[in-house]
Amino acid sequence: MQGSTQAIEGHRETATRARPLALARWLLIVAAMVAAIVAVGGITRLTESGVSITEWKPVSGAIPPLTQAQWQAEFDAYRQTPQYIEINGPAGMTLATYKTIFFWEWVHRLLARGIGMVLVLVTAWFGLRREIPRGYLPRLGALIALVGLQGAIGWWMVQSGIVNDVKVSHFRLAAHLLTALFTLGGLVWTALDLIAHARGEARHRLTGLGLAALGVLGLQLFLGALVAGLRAGHVASDWPLMQGQLFPEGVDWSQGAAHALLGDPFLTHFVHRWWAWVVVAVLVIMARRLRRAGARSVGVAIHSAFGTQVLLGIATVMSGIALGLAVAHQLVGALLVAATVWGAHALGRRPEGPRG
Incomplete structure (x- = not known):
């Protein structure tokens, strides 16, 4: 006792x-x-x-x-x-x-x-x-x-x-x-x-929307890393088209679709460009949900981060991968992760008292 x-x-x-x-x-x-x-x-x-x-x-x-x-x-x-x-x-x-x-x-x-x-x-x-x-x-x-x-x-x-x-x-x-x-x-x-x-307050939980936002963003970051490693940003310097057309020529399908997606610079770059808009759509939904929950400042941070990131991505491609723009694109990507985590955390606030 x-x-x-x-x-x-x-x-x-x-x-x-x-x-x-x-x-x-x-x-x-x-x-x-x-x-x-x-x-x-x-x-x-x-x-x-x-x-x-x-x-x-x-x-x-x-x-x-x-x-x-x-x-x-x-x-x-x-x-x-x-x-x-x-x-x-x-x-x-x-x-x-x-x-x-x-x-x-x-x-x-x-x-x-x-x-x-x-x-x-x-x-x-x-x-x-x-x-x-x-x-x-x-x-x-x-x-x-x-x-x-x-x-x-x-x-x-x-x-x-x-x-x-x-x-x-x-x-x-x-x-x-x-x-x-x-x-x-x-x-x-x-x-x-x-x-x-x-x-x-209690520790915040991870909601379905928060998990979805982090998931689609995580996939985009993975694709971005592949683009960087393959030097795929150099395959096209125009936007929204690639080499003057919607879908680029030159994709090597000889080893299958999975290999092309993960190892062909043309296809990886193409998917990275267009998956970005899926991320934007999910983050817009998250930001609206946050505003309704009274966390407007978090939503503003998310909008600012993904808006800047998209503009930097376009500018980086059109500049021929200028060093300053490319580094800023990577840095803002990290800030977007922080803002999305903040949003997911805010969505998971529990109304009851503290636990542990």
């Missing part, structure tokens, strides 16, 4: 000391870092920098080469890759040019280390002070695991460009990007649950 009383008092003390709003703010900071790494990842891909660092050194790799000999060793390792042998070598790449692509991949990896470090330290700080609300520690652990998984997938992706091809596998690139965006969604949802907890 005494043990039960002590346990109850311990739970009460933890609930009293919990700081859900402070923890939520930190999670949103980490979410912003994830959005930033998505943008840097876009720069890395578009500048063909992804395989410039040929080794995965989680700790020592945070320090870039400092001497001429170290730079030369890194360059010599890169010169063994298919990308250098088949493309950059014949083009006359110099050590100075190599340093440029090395910089973007190094920044990308450094930011990834920072995300993991901040999330671990924040969890440890709040955990040791017993300021994490009950039930949230496993979720924070899962988010930390996702960040670690993201790093492993990133190296798995880079390996495909070091050994097999002049570019990384578009499937591995898709896995890398989608894991990052899934982590972003998890961070935002958990932060919103903590904010609801501070208000005395």
Whole structure:
């Protein structure tokens, strides 16, 4: 009996000391870092920098080469890759040019280390002070695991460009990007649950409409990742037509429809363009439902995000994949994920009191 009383008092003390709003703010900071790494990842891909660092050194790799000999060793390792042998070598790449692509991949990896470090330290700080609300520690652990998984997938992706091809596998690139965006969604949802907890609300549930919106958006993001990995954005620079017609010529059907959808740049680009309007339709329905539920600001955020994303997508194609526009398109894609998660969370508000 005494043990039960002590346990109850311990739970009460933890609930009293919990700081859900402070923890939520930190999670949103980490979410912003994830959005930033998505943008840097876009720069890395578009500048063909992804395989410039040929080794995965989680700790020592945070320090870039400092001497001429170290730079030369890194360059010599890169010169063994298919990308250098088949493309950059014949083009006359110099050590100075190599340093440029090395910089973007190094920044990308450094930011990834920072995300993991901040999330671990924040969890440890709040955990040791017993300021994490009950039930949230496993979720924070899962988010930390996702960040670690993201790093492993990133190296798995880079390996495909070091050994097999002049570019990384578009499937591995898709896995890398989608894991990052899934982590972003998890961070935002958990932060919103903590904010609801501070208000005395129950954890929000995922409704059918919320799941549908996240599902159609997830498919569009997957298609976008395939377009990026296949360099499919370059196959047409006109819009809404492709090469002057509705359906493009040049689709290779020889290995079947599934292979064409997932591996032919013409068809993947075409489907990515038109699935976007399915996403828009579902998000418009979500935004209207949110407005009726009294969450007009969330609906405005969703409309702003998908409207900007569509315009950026069109501008990126018509510009011939200009670097700035393409990176902005990828960044706003991450912001659209955050806005859609916010909308799905708002739709799932429970009218009754808090639970757990």
